[in-house]
Amino acid sequence: MLGIRLNPDLEADLTALARRTHRTKSDVAREAVREYVDRHSLDAEYRRQVALVHEAQRGSDMDWLEAMAADLMADEPDYDWGDRKP
Template sequence: MLGVRLDSELEERLAAVARTQGRSKSDIAREAVRRYVDLYDEAYRREARRQSVRASRREVAADYAFWETIEREDAAWK
């Protein structure tokens, strides 16, 4: 269950759309939230896939060089 506060103008517009479509305000709000979540969830998944593919293409040698540099710097501090 979710309660949402809308400003009066938006609530009036929502009510008008609901009347026009013969649906409840809750039905329209539920559909709008579902579409929003689907859109942003899919965008998140696409970005995660993109980064995963990018990381898999990176050369392993670069990773080793990075960690070797860190180890040398760490040893210098001791």
């Protein structure tokens, strides 16, 4: 169980969204928290993958590096990493 305090504007936005989508505020908030946690988990996984690629680049087997990068990207969700640095 989690209770959070929202400022009045954010709570009004949440209420309006819940009504428009015919869901409860809890359902909308739960989905938002899940997406946030998933996103930040992906950030950690992305940093791990980048570290592996950088480590591989220090070697001489570029074919292996390209194959590994292609394999990693094959399962990558549609996520805009923007200008993030690892």
